[in-house]
Amino acid sequence: MKYKELIKNQETRIKLLGLLDFLPxxxxxxLQYFIxxxxxxxxxxxxxxxxxxxWYKLYYRDPLMTKCADKYSVREYVSAKGYDSILIPLYGLYSRGEEINFQSLPKKFVLKTTNGSHxxxxxxxxxxxxxxxxxMTLNQWVKKxxxxxxxxxxYYNIEPKIICEMLLEDNDNEFEGINDYKFVCxxxxxxxxxxxxxxxxxHKRNFYDLEWKYLNIKSDVQNYNGVIKKPNKLQEMKEIAEDLAEDFPQVRVDLYLINDKIYFGELTFYLLSGYEKFYPDYFDYQLGEKFILPEKIK
Structure with a gap:
């Protein structure tokens, strides 16, 4: 069902979903899976x-996941794993936008909420x-x-806050912005x-195996048809991702590689919210076969 074609405005879709908050x-x-x-x-x-x-959303509810879904408190988890050096420098933590002292911030920075996406x-x-x-925008996001x-x-029990981080820039990158490496663990x-x-x-997305062999997999984002060179620290990034993932049955670990330095992005537990149509379809089964479900934690 192409629900996005029926209801094209994202804010409208969000409001409609909000009306269904009462549903278990x-x-x-x-219902969402069928739609x-x-x-x-x-x-x-x-x-x-x-x-x-x-299933993971409903039946595996480890409090550590809440800590690590929070974009601020996950820093403590990464640090405890011995990876202080890959944390993006932090300029501030705020409850509301009015608390930000813009005068004290550098010329460039990133502001984000600790519980949101986009x-x-x-x-x-x-x-x-x-x-x-x-x-005003940040305050709206914190309330939402x-x-x-x-x-x-x-994400249910994250207390929404605002963080300010250093802006990562890669002036040598052949693509716009910075490349985001996402390890599905x-x-x-x-x-x-x-x-x-x-x-x-x-926006473009390509899938690879752990040796950087291209996988002919498509998702909701178009593929890049050219050659993307293998990152020179792929093995080190893989090892970091696995260290950060070892406490969870399934998690995506996002990392950046800029000027030969690795930075931590985030941990994501519900890959594309479990509503991603992969092409070819058998990839959904292949990945599912590897995901051995744990004992329930409710």
Missing amino acids: DRLMIH KMGKKLNLKSPKRFNEKIQ TNIICKDKEKLDKNKTI RTAKLGREWA INGKAEIVWIDIDRYED
Whole structure:
């Protein structure tokens, strides 16, 4: 069902989902899966990776996941693993936009909420930044709790805050912005890596195995048809990803490689919210076969 064609405005879709907050998670997940995937959800004996992500939302509720889904508190987890050096420098933590002292910030920075997705403000010149609009936008994001939209339990109990980080820039990158390396880890082992490029211009995504062999997999983002060279620290990034993933049955570890230095991005527990149509379809089963579901934690 092409629901995005029926309701094209994202804000409208979010509002409609908000009206269904009263529905129990299990019922809502069944409903969303049918609408987005066009098929019934099998929770009793899930085979597809997407199905197992839905099971994961409902039946594996480890408090450590909430800590690590929080973009601020995850820093403590990464540090405890011995990876202080890959944390993006932090300029500030705030409860509301009005607390930000823009005068004390450098010329360039990034503002983001600790519980959101796509809630980032990239500032390349603070003298040109509309500070009042920025404060208003951040406050709106802090008030907006979107975790229940996809019934992603790990985000339910995050206290929304605002963080300010150093802006990562890669002037030598052949693509726009910075490359985002995403390691899909299952039972502590990296299985595949995908790279997102041209994130804010003409977003593209390619999938690779752990030796950087191209996988002919498509998702909701178009593929890049050219050659993307193998990162020279791929093995080190893989080892870091697996260290950070070892406490979880399934997690995606996002890393950046800029000027030969690795930076930590985030940990994501519900890969594409479990509503991603892979092409070819058998990839959903292949990845699902690797994801051995744990004992329930409720």
